[in-house]
Amino acid sequence: MPSATVNKPRPSELLSRLTSAEPEVKVRALREVKNQIIGNRTKKLSFLKLGAVPAVAGILADSIDDVTDNNNCNNDSNNAINILVQSAAALGSFACGFDAGVQAVLDAGAFPNLLRLLANPNEKVVDAVARALRMIYQSKLAPKYDFLQQKNMEFLISLLNSEKENVSGLGASIITRSCETNLEQKALFDAGILRKLNSLLEGGSLSQRDASLESLATIFRNNPEVISKFAGPEIGRPLSSIIDLAKDRYPRTRLLACMCLIVIRNASPHFLQDIGIKTKLIHILLELLDDPGQVGDEAPFAFSSLIAQKEDLQKLALEANAIDKLHHHIKKGSLHPRRYEGILLALADMYSKLESCRSKFLSLQVLNLLADALTDYNAGVRAAACICLKSVTRSIKNLSAGYFMNETIVIPLVQLFLDPSTSVQVAALGATSNIVVDFTTRKSIFVQCGGMKQLVQLAKSMESSVRSNALWALKNFVFQADNRLKEGVFSELTASLLSSLIRDPEPSVQEQALALVRNLVDGCINLIEFVFAEDGLILGAIGRQLQCASTAEIGIQGMYALCNVASGNEFHKEAVMQLLFTQMGDKNQSFVIKFLQSNDSRLCTATVWTIVNLTCPSSPGAPGRLEKLRNAGIVSQIKNMVNDPCVDVKLRVRTVLGQSMAFGDN
């Protein structure tokens, strides 16, 4: 007869039964708690709030010495065993996939007791305890395991040697969670752990194989030395067992094997580089995308780790129809957010370098899909959509066609400038930076959508990455823009804000601010007046920043800004001269000489260009300026560079020298 009673005791009632003196009542109550929380996150939370975890942990602690002999079969010892088993199972369930639960279990001091109980004679107890510990080690909150202590390494080895799946699985989980540094990886190798894990790969059960694959990947990560020691002497054999598992019947095993192989590929240039294995990995991962469960959610991330930054793999993936397949999955809709995010990031990697890939985006007409993703409720998805957009807008062909500067994209993108998540903001700014380079005259759409004003607001953000990215977007926005647009940007920014950004504490922000000025004053002589606004605030800021430039990039952008100013009229050129010769403290040498002597040829080029503009023969004050430069030793410094290895430098130097000869100099 079907039972479907819902008349359960209330949680608080259950918890009071836990304190009963009668072992049988206790066991029943523990079992009831366990059964209510398993699979039920809401219940875990409500029991947590009532203090269930310390209560159960307390019972575990009290009973820890009650089961010392496996031979007793009487009622008392049965109850003792059951108390341990049920309380361990309950604690394990609290910790399963639930960080608040893990924290509660750790705070209640249950961890050392669980470790002790691994030595208990009763099999069921050990099983339950090992499982609970495994759940804890699946969480980031698990205590760090110190592999470098001899005692700990021996304990780990004993765990891996156990015949019980849950115990050896625990050993593997500890490695996967806690092994981080190259030193730890080497220590594990030296203790023979890899050999043990390899034997689990070849002879173990399904869960042991999976756990081994994860641990091996952790030990191999970024450690070519350990990899070559592992794969070296028995050439090909250990690696071939992993390669075989990539074709295993179980999807999760295939995924973990691929991830392990990818870790090896990425760390070491000697292994798994032939085209056969590359193609195989691509095909297996693309096929895993079809898995409806968690494996399919994680597959795109593994795919990204395979192809990121690697043109050869992106080409192979393109030939394997990767882009079509990824798009097909997005079009299906109602994706799990993790899967959605993964696929978008995988597409971003595919579009990142090759124009042949980007042209697929346009032919498949997925602009609307991306626009939808920009408004998704999940922050990870929104950020991933922006990153994907940034990659695909690297296509100059399509930027110039004005393909992206339309309201479908710009409006949701501008809304993301106000997103509560900083990473989404930064990603949106990255995409915007490309879109606003739009070579047509449709930049006004961006202003109409309020984008320009938003960018200026973001330039005042507390987060330095947001400030520098906002400035980057503005810099690209004013690139070769018409005067009206530039004036709009400048009046929104104001001279005082721009000069304070030039003097920002963060070097990346300084660099972008200077580059923005460079683009603003470029082109029309009237725009040069910007730097003189409010008593030359901006010009002064540039000068002061160049005196103490902390990176070459700051020097380069600043010099080009000055170079553009120096392309103006007499007044402008004289102002630049004054700046170049301002003394700071006891520094006799102008920063100009320092830049000319720099190893960075871009910096030299920028500086020489400025000199070219200052000594341009058509302007009346040129001879006077040339004299000053000569007196400061700058001309002779330039003469020394006449045979500079960098072509740009050489050409500009010769221009300067040619110009100086026009004034009768030798």
Add this chain to the structure above:
Amino acid sequence: MSLFWIVIRRLAEIEERMATSKKVITREEWEKRLNDVKIRKEDMNKLVMNFLVTEGYVEAAEKFRMESGTEPDIDLATISDRMAVKKAVQCGNVEDAIEKVNDLNPEILDTNPQLFFHLQQQRLIELIRNGKIEEALEFAQEELAPRGEENQTFLEELERTVSLLAFEDVSNCPLAELLDISQRLKIASEVNAAILTSQSHEKDPKLPSLLKMLIWAQNQLDEKAAYPRINNLSNATLEDPTV
């Protein structure tokens, strides 16, 4: 030019004739060839044992082991536990089944949200079947609604199930299939598979795969030859080739 076309036409005719003439194999010939193929008794015994064990026929497996000496690839004791769970679901004792699964391996339901949801859904269906409407509503609200919040697909399934309550005559409504016994069997099968997977055992027996292979191979052969076919898998009789 015309000689070229004559040759092409000739080759096309030859090919056509080759395509329509299939090799014919008589029953005598076929049975003779079959006899030449050797199959080991041990392999067949293993297949039978694998089927019995995976499907959960404990007593039959025990008897078969005693009579044939074939060792099962899984501990028969664990089969009884698994069968108890399956039986509980088939009888509609879902709560009991859940408790048994949790005793067997608490991880299964903790890491398998879909299975857990289906079991809880089945509990709701049983409450509705027994006319315990108030309890059903309370259960749906307390236990199932939070699951629906976590997952869009679950929410949709939940809404379907709860809408059963709207019908006066549940046995004749469009959602009647939910109340059918087959629904219980479906869930029972799902639980069975999950337990087998957690024990690192294959959740499907080998026998169906073999039969599928047979059907596929016959379909492939059909294009090349006319031969005695097995058309009825349950009695496996050879039917004469049509000439």
